[in-house]
Amino acid sequence: MTAPIKFYQTGTFTVGNRLLAPEQRSVQSSLERSNSLNSGHRACQGCGEALGARYAVDAAMRATKGRLIAANATGCLEVFSTPYPETSWQLPWIHSLFGNAAAVGTGIAAAMKVKGRSDVRVIAQGGDGGTTDIGFGCLSGMFERNDDVLYICYDNEAYMNTGVQRSSATPPAARTATTMAVGADPGALFGQGKNVPLIAMAHEIPYVATATVADLRDLEAKVERAMTIRGARYLHILVPCPLGWGAASQDTIKLARLARETGLFPVFEAEKGEVTTVTKIRRRVPVEEYLRPQKRFSHIFGAKGHPQMLERIQAQADRNIRRFGLLEDAQ
């Protein structure tokens, strides 16, 4: 006797699925989603960050039944959403400095504790510049004190708002305004940068996770899980930037998907410093497929290209696959 086959056409790959039971459906497929980041914002066409922010905050809004306050670091997300006197945010939202969103989040959480409002939850959010560089001290402090804040980093791998300068999240070989595609080692150098999800794990905080805008259901599940936990939590979301990456606006989700399928961006969850789940690669592809559509890597290819750079990036992906066990056992 075999078990009945469960098969739902697109399963959870698509945003919605009429064949699933209502309780199995995503926040984003719902007519009642909060649209925390409303229309009319001034993000570029195909902005991954605008998309990632709505995905994450809407999921947090559902998990907290709308009792949510956000602190927001300076950066693209803040600039495009709140040009005076307009705002796109449909929740209590505080603009912090570039570097202190984590500390402001800590403060709000402390205030809620004093007021006895344990029902109101706090998120702090920013881009990779405000998180991995400028706000890193405050973030580390929030982690080590285990403050009751979910910090969300929208990682588009450079300072896009100010004109695409390198951050410590910029990948090797990527061209930015400060890592020009010139000389013997064009683009960002190999061997530089930092991996903040792993650093967050080193603080042994209750929950650390990575996600991309290409896998909505995974992202929503991680936000939901994070909101069931008290203490410091960190969610790192890869959000492609058509402008800074030199990519077509319609390719935002495709690139995020390829980042995961190549192994360059491992998607996982960790609790108290230990990896608990890993999202396996479904259709493995060489890194070239991910790099080619992005002008920031165009100097790698062509007649005067740098094939050794391609090899090094592929080696990086292969290492991630080994290190995090990104392949199914059968593969």
Added chain:
Amino acid sequence: MTMQKPFAITLDPGSSLANKTGTWRTERPVYVDRLPPCNAQCPAGEDIQGWLFHAESGDYESAWRHLTRDNPFPAIMGRVCYHSCEGACNRGKIDAAVGINSVERFLGDEALKRGWQFKVPEKESGKHVLVVGAGPSGMSAAYHLRRMGHRVTVKEAGPLLGGMMRFGIPKYRLPRDVLEAEMQRVIAMGVKVELNARVANIVDSMHEGAFDAAFLAVGAHIAKRAFIPAKDSSRILDAVAVLRSMEGEEKPMLGRRVVVYGGGNTAIDVARTAKRLGATEAIIVYRRTRERMPAHDFEVEEALEEGVMVKWLSTIRQADEGALTIEKMVLDEKGNPQPTGELETLAADSLVLALGQDVDLSLLEGVPGLEIKDGVVQVDPATLMTGHPGLFAGGDMVPAERNVTVAVGHGKKAARNIDAWLRGVAPAISAKHALATFERINSWYYSDAPKTVRPQLEIARRTSSFDEVQGGLTEDNALFEARRCLSCGNCFECDNCYGVCPDNAVIKLGAGNRFQFNYDYCKGCGVCAAECPCGAIEMVPETV
């Protein structure tokens, strides 16, 4: 009235909704419906993607009703249709084509099991149409004409309903209770059928019955002969007669060693029938090679599995008592068989000729305006009307591929055109959507799943009986199979566009109502079009 504002603040807080970012757009997304390749391929004009959509949610009655808008015989189709739709299916390029035919059969069987009936027309048109022939084409036309409110009388020369479906297709492919039930369901709509009612002359019959129009679908029942020098004692039969006599009390006497001459599906049917009647050897003699055989490959395969043998590149030179003289052939550069002079003897108790069929056109003698060419009636391919006004024809008696599905499609097409002709209006020609090609599918979004294989009766069992060879799907499997459909080119409400828009510029209209773009805010990034699984969104340049 101004509110007290903090220092350096001069404006009230506002919403970004005031900022109509739609003005940035250079391209706009639009929802489109494209023609799925299965639908484009279907000779009966079924909206396959459309009925699978209902089946996917387990709403089998809606699926069946949607299907039968175009084809009233899903249980028959699910057994005898050669399902060229599956050959065109885009899913075939991912893993394996959707088992459309098996889901169709499931729906057809479900309808028979649950007793679903067709709706009787609400209004009568007052027109009376004569249909000649109760085969697939005639009964399909009768169904569609009745749905349109016309009075329909079917005159059938034979003693039973179904035409070639009964007298040409063996029981092991189409059980007679299924055939009868789907025919009776059409009659239950108020279609009158007269059996054993041969029409001798169509003009006289129309005049006698005061019919307003007629559809002819008499089929092709006359076996073609080939000249083979034969001794009187040799036993030579034709395939049509053999298959027809299978319906009667007296089964044909074929003997233990049966040779079938021909390479079409009928030759295969006869050989498989001979096996079931107890022949120890059933040998098909065919002049060309397997690649060039007109019979469908899966039927050849099934026949070979059952022990039917084939002598390729062979022709029959002479028939004697108990033996045939066979000549080996070779293919020339053009692929035509040429004799080699090399002869051999093949033991045979009987020889069955399966060399094609001709149409009995005697009922058309003296009808003005008709054109007959190559033994078939010429019709306007767009309307199926013959050169005689009000007289339409379809099925095997007009120039077309000869199979049940084509015939059923003719019935529908003729009915629409007869209806238009009766009302004195031009037939409505609906513009076809552009094809939903595989390149437009974003295959990432579909779960991986192989095609469910219909259980086949064990070979041993099927050669000794006339039980149905192909089994049906269980409900679980049918649902699984339906859900493998990619819904090519037609929105299936997966909410992807609604979710992936960075600007919330997609309005969800609720179940069954699809979506709308909010062009006030859509910046035209194209993410929705790129991430639409089925290719139902197109980017169109804005006019300046």
